Amino acid sequence: xxxxxxxxxxxxxxxxxxxxxxxxxxxxxxxxxxxxxxxxxxxxxxxxxxxxxxxxxxxxxxxxxxxxxxxxxxxxxxxxxxxxxxxxxxxxxxxxxxxxxxxxxxxxxxxxxxxxxxxxxxxxxxxxxxxxxxxxxxxxxxxxxxxxxxxxxxxxxxxxxxxxxxxxxxxxxxxxxxxxxxxxxxxxxxxxxxxxxxxxxxxxxxxxxxxxxxxxxxxxxxxxxxxxxxxxxxxxxxxxxxxxxxxxxxxxxxxxxxxxxxxxxxxxxxxxxxxxxxxxxxxxxxxxxxxxxxxxxxxxxxxxxxxxxxxxxxxxxxxxxxxxxxxxxxxxxxxxxxxxxxxxxxxxxxxxxxxxxxxxxxxxxxxxxxxxxxxxxxxxxxxxxx
Amino acid sequence: xxxxxxxxxxxxxxxxxxxxxxxxxxxxxxxxxxxxxxxxxxxxxxxxxxxxxxxxxxxxxxxxxxxxxxxxxxxxxxxxxxxxxxxxxxxxxxxxxxxxxxxxxxxxxxxxxxxxxxxxxxxxxxxxxxxxxxxxxxxxxxxxxxxxxxxxxxxxxxxxxxxxxxxxxxxxxxxxxxxxxxxxxxxxxxxxxxxxxxxxxxxxxxxxxxxxxxxxxxxxxxxxxxxxxxxxxxxxxxxxxxxxxxxxxxxxxxxxxxxxxxxxxxxxxxxxxxxxxxxxxxxxxxxxxxxxxxxxxxxxxxxxxxxxxxxxxxxxxxxxxxxxxxxxxxxxxxxxxxxxxxxxxxxxxxxxxxxxxxxxxxx
Numbered sequence: 001x002x003x004x005x006x007x008x009x010x011x012x013x014x015x016x017x018x019x020x021x022x023x024x025x026x027x028x029x030x031x032x033x034x035x036x037x038x039x040x041x042x043x044x045x046x047x048x049x050x051x052x053x054x055x056x057x058x059x060x061x062x063x064x065x066x067x068x069x070x071x072x073x074x075x076x077x078x079x080x081x082x083x084x085x086x087x088x089x090x091x092x093x094x095x096x097x098x099x100x101x102x103x104x105x106x107x108x109x110x111x112x113x114x115x116x117x118x119x120x121x122x123x124x125x126x127x128x129x130x131x132x133x134x135x136x137x138x139x140x141x142x143x144x145x146x147x148x149x150x151x152x153x154x155x156x157x158x159x160x161x162x163x164x165x166x167x168x169x170x171x172x173x174x175x176x177x178x179x180x181x182x183x184x185x186x187x188x189x190x191x192x193x194x195x196x197x198x199x200x201x202x203x204x205x206x207x208x209x210x211x212x213x214x215x216x217x218x219x220x221x222x223x224x225x226x227x228x229x230x231x232x233x234x235x236x237x238x239x240x241x242x243x244x245x246x247x248x249x250x251x252x253x254x255x256x257x258x259x260x261x262x263x264x265x266x267x268x269x270x271x272x273x274x275x276x277x278x279x280x281x282x283x284x285x286x287x288x289x290x291x292x293x294x295x296x297x298x299x300x301x302x303x304x305x306x307x308x309x310x311x312x313x314x315x316x317x318x319x320x321x322x323x324x325x326x327x328x329x330x331x332x333x334x335x336x337x338x339x340x341x342x343x344x345x346x347x348x349x350x351x352x353x354x355x356x357x358x359x360x361x362x363x364x365x366x367x368x369x370x371x372x373x374x375x376x377x378x379x380x381x382x383x384x385x386x
Numbered sequence: 387x388x389x390x391x392x393x394x395x396x397x398x399x400x401x402x403x404x405x406x407x408x409x410x411x412x413x414x415x416x417x418x419x420x421x422x423x424x425x426x427x428x429x430x431x432x433x434x435x436x437x438x439x440x441x442x443x444x445x446x447x448x449x450x451x452x453x454x455x456x457x458x459x460x461x462x463x464x465x466x467x468x469x470x471x472x473x474x475x476x477x478x479x480x481x482x483x484x485x486x487x488x489x490x491x492x493x494x495x496x497x498x499x500x501x502x503x504x505x506x507x508x509x510x511x512x513x514x515x516x517x518x519x520x521x522x523x524x525x526x527x528x529x530x531x532x533x534x535x536x537x538x539x540x541x542x543x544x545x546x547x548x549x550x551x552x553x554x555x556x557x558x559x560x561x562x563x564x565x566x567x568x569x570x571x572x573x574x575x576x577x578x579x580x581x582x583x584x585x586x587x588x589x590x591x592x593x594x595x596x597x598x599x600x601x602x603x604x605x606x607x608x609x610x611x612x613x614x615x616x617x618x619x620x621x622x623x624x625x626x627x628x629x630x631x632x633x634x635x636x637x638x639x640x641x642x643x644x645x646x647x648x649x650x651x652x653x654x655x656x657x658x659x660x661x662x663x664x665x666x667x668x669x670x671x672x673x674x675x676x677x678x679x680x681x682x683x684x685x686x687x688x689x690x691x692x693x694x695x696x697x698x699x700x701x702x703x704x705x706x707x708x709x710x711x712x713x714x715x716x717x718x719x720x721x722x723x724x725x726x727x728x729x730x731x732x733x734x735x736x737x738x739x740x741x742x743x744x745x746x747x748x749x
Contacts, residue, residue, distance in 0.1 A: 087489060186611075190576065202578050203508055291485055298449065298484030298508065336486055339479050340493040345451075346482045 041315045048359035049327075056352045065342045074349075077337030078330040086217070089225045090291060092329035094119070096228040097283035098307030099314060099321035100235055101156075101276040105170070106316045107239060108272040109252040114159060114174030115280045116304025117181030120297070122152035122281030124185040124206070127288040127295025128195040131207035140213035145285045152281015153274040155181065160273035164266040170273070178304070185297055197294070205296040215290035224286040228325075231279065235318035248272060280304065302350075306332075309357045328353065432475055436498040441474030441698050444494030448506030449481050456638065457686070460665065461505045461528050464690025471691070472698055474500075487512035495520040501697045503528060503690060507579075510544070517542035524697040528690060529579065532705040543702035545689050545709050549579050550747035551738040552682035552711035553586025553636075556661045558734050559680065559713070560587070560632040561594030562727045563659060570601035570625030572618050572644035574637025575611035578749055580604070583636045583663060583682060585747040594730070601625050605640055615643025622647040626658065636663035636682070645674035655719075666714035679723065681714035710739070 057067035078088045098115045105112040126148035133140040159173040188195040189204040197207040215223045239245035250258040251268045259265055283303065288295050306328055313327070314320035331353065335346035435442035445452075445465045452462035462478060469476035479490045487509055494502050495516065501524040504513045510530040517525040517539045530544035560569045571587055574580050588600045603621050605611040622633050622644035633648050635641030641663055648660040654677040662681035667674060689709035696702060712735055716723055737743035 083489075091483075091485075183606075187606075192576070203510060204577070287485075296484065296508075301483045301485070332483065335482060336479055336490050337493065340477065340490075343477075346480060349482075 045313060045315065045360060048356050051359050052352050052355035055355050056348060059351065060344060060348065063344055065344055070338060070342055070344060070348075073338050073341045074331060074334030076334075077341075078334040081337070084333065086220055086222070088326070088329045088333040090222050091332050092325045093222060093224040093228040093290075094283040094287055094303050095306055095310055095325035095328050096232050096321050097279045097286075098303050099310030099325050100232060100307075100318055101280040101283075101304075102307045102311035103314065103316050103318050103321060104235065104248070104276045104279070105272045106311060107248045107252045108268055109255065110163070110170050110269065110272060112156065112159075112174055112273065112276050113171055113308065114156060114177050114304075115276070115307040116300055116302075117174070117178035118152040118155045118277045118280035119284040119287075119304045120185050120300040121155050121181040121284075122148040122277075123284030123288050123299050124188055124195065124295050124297075125151040126281075126285035127206040127209070127292075128188065130209040130213055130289060131195075131197070131294070134207070134210045134213070137210065137212040140210055141215065141289055144209065144213065144289050145282060148281045148285025148288070149278045150281070152284065153278040156273040156277025156280070157270060160270045163273075164269050182297075185295075189295065189297065195295075203296060205294050208294045209289060213289060214293055215286060222290060224290040227286065228283070229322055231282075232318050232322050235275075239318060244268075244271070280307070306353070309353050312357060312360050432477060432497050432499070435475065435500065441469075441472045441501070442494075442497070442499040443469050443474055443476045443501050443503065443694060444491075444499045445476070445478040445503040445505065446487065446490045446494075446509070447478070447480045448487075448504070448508045449484060450506070451480055452478055456664070457529075458505050460686040461503060461690050464687035465503050465694060467687065468691040468694035472695065474698075484508065488516060491516040495523050499523060501526060501694055503694070504530070507531070507577075514539065514542060524702070526690065526693050526697065526707075528686070534705050537705060540701065543693065543705060543707045545693055545707045547579070547684040547686075547689075547709045548711045548738075548745075549582035549682075549684065550586030550589075550745040552663075552684060552713065553583040553588075553634075554590035554593075554738060554745040554747070555586075555713045555731060555735050556634060556680065556682040557587035557590025557592075557600075558594045559590075559723075559727070559731045560634065560659075560661065561591040561598050562730065563679070563723070564595065564598060564632050565657060566629045566631045567595065567598050568601070568628065568630045569598060569632040569634070570622070570628075570630035571603070571634040571636065572621045572625070572641060573602070573604045574640050576604040580636060581749055582747060583634075585749075586745050587634050587636075587682070589745050589747055590734070601628060601630055605637060610640075612638030612640055614640045615646070618643030619647035622660075623651075626651055631657055632659045632661065632679075634661040634663070634682070642667070642671050642674070645671055645678060649674045649676040649678075651677075655722075659719075662714070668714065668717045675718070678717070679719045680716055682711070683714050684709055684711040712739070 053071065060067040060070045077084055079085050098119060101115045101118065102112050126144040129147040130140050130144035133143050155177060159170050159177060162168040162173050163170050186204065187193050189206055190196060191202055191204065195206045197205050199205070217223065218226070239248060247258070247263045247268050250261065250263055251265055255265050284299070287299055292299055310321055310324040310328055313324040331349040335349040338344055338348070339346050432442055434440045443465050445462060447458045450458040452458050466476050468474070479493060481487060481490055491502055491504065491512070502516070503526045505528045507529045510527060510532070513525050513527045513530060514532060514537055521541055523541065525542040527542065527544040529547070531546055532542065532544045569591055571584055573584050584602055588602065591598050591600055605614060605617060618635060618637065618640040622635070625633055626648065633644055635644035645660045645662055645667065648654060648658055651658050658677060659679045660674060660677040662671065662674065662678055665681065665683055667681045668678055686709065689707070693707050713731070734743065738745065
C-alpha cells in the first residue's frame with residue numbers, strides 16, 4: 001500500500017479544467033465506446049484485472065508453465081471440483097465483510113487499515129465466548145456472534161474516538177491497533193493465557209465450540225455467505241437511500257460543507273468506524289462458528305488486508321464488494337490446487353492481487369485510458385487522506 | 387503463526403541441497419523437467435499413485451515455505467530424499483491459510499498418494515482428521531504428538547524429538563565452559579518444544595556446575611515470536627551485561643538475533659560464547675561463527691526419510707516415532723575446548739541416547 005497517494009481527482013481537475021467545447025469534438029460513435037466512457041471506473045477495473053492477468057501470465061510462463069493452463073486450473077479448482085464452490089463461497093463470506101469494513105469508512109473519507117485487528121480480536125472473543133457458553137446449544141452461537149460484533153465495533157471505535165477527539169490520523173491508529181490486537185490474542189490463547197485451551201498438542205487455541213453452536217450450511221450455501229451478501233446489500237441501501245447514507249457521503253466529499261449543513265461530523269465518523277469494526281468483527285465470529293469451530297491466531301490469514309483490495313476493486317460500492325470478494329475467493333481457493341497441478345507457488349495469487357490493486361489505485365491508468373477526459377475519472381478509490 | 391519457526395535456520399546439507407536442487411520456488415521436484423506435455427503446463431506424473439508399486443509422497447506445510455532454511459525445508463529435503471531412495475514420486479503444497487489444511491491434504495489423498503507428511507504441530511488435529519478419512523494413506527506428522535487415549539488410527543504417526551536431551555547436552559557443555567558461573571538463554575514462544583530445550587539446558591548446566599545461575603527469557607507472545615531478531619539481540623545484550631558468558635539462542639530468527647549479538651560483543655569467542663539450536667547453525671548463521679561453540683540439534687531431515695521408509699514397508703511403530711537429537715560439531719572451537727570437557731560431554735550425549743541418563747525434564 002502506498003502511504004501517500006496523491007489526491008488524483010483534484011490534480012486532474014486542476015491540470016485539465018473541463019473544456020466546455022469538449023462535446024462537439026467528440027464525434028465518435030455511440031455504442032461500445034460510449035458505454036466505456038459512461039462507465040469509466042468499471043473500465044479501469046477491467047483493464048487493471050486484465051493487466052494483472054497479463055503480467056501474471058508472463059511470470060507463470062517464465063516458470064515453464066502455460067499461463068492458460070494455470071488460470072484454467074485456478075478457476076476449475078475453485079468452482080468445478082467437488083466441494084470447490086463451497087470452499088470458495090466459504091472464503092468469500094469473510095472477504096465481503098472485511099471489504100465492507102473498508103468501504104464504509106472510505107465513504108466518509110477514512111481509510112480503515114484496521115480490518116485485520118478488528119477481525120482477529122473479535123474472532124478470539126467470539127471463540128472464547130462460544131466455548132465459555134458451551135452446553136447452551138444454539139444460544140452459544142448467538143452469543144458468539146454478538147460478542148464478535150461488539151468487540152469489533154469497540155476496537156474500531158478507539159481509532160474513531162482518537163480521530164474525533166485528538167485528530168489522530170486513522171491510518172496510524174488502525175495499523176497500531178492491529179498490532180495491539182495481535183498481542184492480545186496471542187496472550188489470550190498461548191498456554192497459560194486466560195482463553196487457552198489445554199489440549200495435548202498444545203496448539204494455542206480456544207476450546208472447541210459445541211456442534212449446536214456451529215453455523216450451518218443451507219442447500220450447499222454457507223449461512224455466513226448469505227449473511228454477508230445480505231449485509232452488503234443493506235450497506236448499499238443504507239448509503240443510497242437513507243439520511244445516514246447521505247450524511248456519510250457528504251462528510252466524505254467535503255466535511256466542512258457537511259459541518260455547515262449541520263451534519264455531526266464526529267458522530268458520522270464514529271458510526272462509520274463502528275459499523276466497519278462490527279462488520280469485520282462479525283466476519284471473525286462467523287469464521288470461528290462456521291469454519292474453524294474454535295479460535296486460533298492463524299484464523300485471520302490475510303483477510304483484513306484483502307478487504308482493502310476488495311474495497312478498492314469495488315470502487316467503494318458496497319454491492320460491488322460481492323463480486324470483488326468472490327474473485328479474490330476464487331483466486332485464494334484455486335491457489336493450492338495450482339501448486340499441486342503445476343508447482344507454481346500459491347503466492348502468485350498475492351502477486352495478481354497486488355498488481356491489480358496497484359493498477360486500480362494509481363490514477364495513471366484512468367488518465368491514460370481516458371486521456372481527454374481525465375477529469376471524469378472518479379475519485380472514490382483514492383479519497384482517503386483528507 | 388509460523389510456529390515451526392522455532393526450528394532455527396536449516397541444516398547444512400539441507401541448505402546446500404536447497405540451493406542446487408530446489409532452485410527457488412518453482413515447486414515440486416518434477417516441475418523443472420516439464421517432461422510430458424510441457425505446453426499443457428502439467429509437468430507432473432502422479433497418475434500411477436494408485437498402483438501399489440509406485441510410492442507417492444506428499445507434503446503439506448503449515449503456512450511456511452519449503453525453502454525457509456528451517457523446519458519446513460528440512461522436512462521437505464527429508465521427504466525428497468526418501469522419494470529418491472524409494473524411487474517414488476514426491477510433491478508438496480505450501481499452505482497459505484490455516485483453514486486449508488484439510489483441502490490441501492485432500493489434494494494428495496484424492497490422487498491416492500501413499501504417504502502424506504504434514505509439517506508442524508499446528509497441523510496436529512487436521513492430520514488426525516485426514517488420517518481417519520483416508521485409511522489407505524499413511525500420515526506422518528513432524529513435531530506432532532497424538533494422544534493415545536484419544537487417537538486410535540493406525541495410519542498416522544507423529545515424529546517427536548527429545549529436545550530436552552539436546553538442551554541438556556548443550557547446558558552441560560555450557561556449565562563446564564563458563565567462567566562467570568552465569569549463563570543465559572534467549573528463547574522463542576513458550577511452547578513445549580522450546581520449553582524442553584530450555585529446561586534441558588538448565589538441567590544440564592546444573593548437572594555439570596551446581597553453582598551456576600541460568601537467566602531464561604521467553605519472547606512475550608506474538609506472531610513474530612520466532613522472527614524477532616531485534617528483541618533477541620537486545621535480550622542477549624542484557625544477559626551479557628548481567629555477567630552471562632554463554633548464551634543459548636533457541637527460537638528461530640529471534641534466537642539468531644541473540645547469537646549474532648554475542649558474536650559482536652567484546653571477547654566473543656574468547657570469553658563469551660553462544661550456542662545455536664535445531665540445526666548446525668555454524669552453516670546457517672555464518673554471522674554467529676565467531677562465538678558459536680556448538681548447536682543443540684534435532685535430526686529432522688533424517689527422521690522424515692526414515693519414517694517414510696517405515697511407512698513404505700508397512701505399519702508404523704506406533705502413534706509416536708522418536709527422532710534423535712544431539713550436539714552439532716564444535717567446528718573452529720574444537721581446539722579451544724579442553725579435552726576433558728569434550729570427553730565428559732561426549733559421555734553425556736551417549737548416555738542420553740542410550741537412556742542410561744535421564745534429563746529429568748517434565749513439562
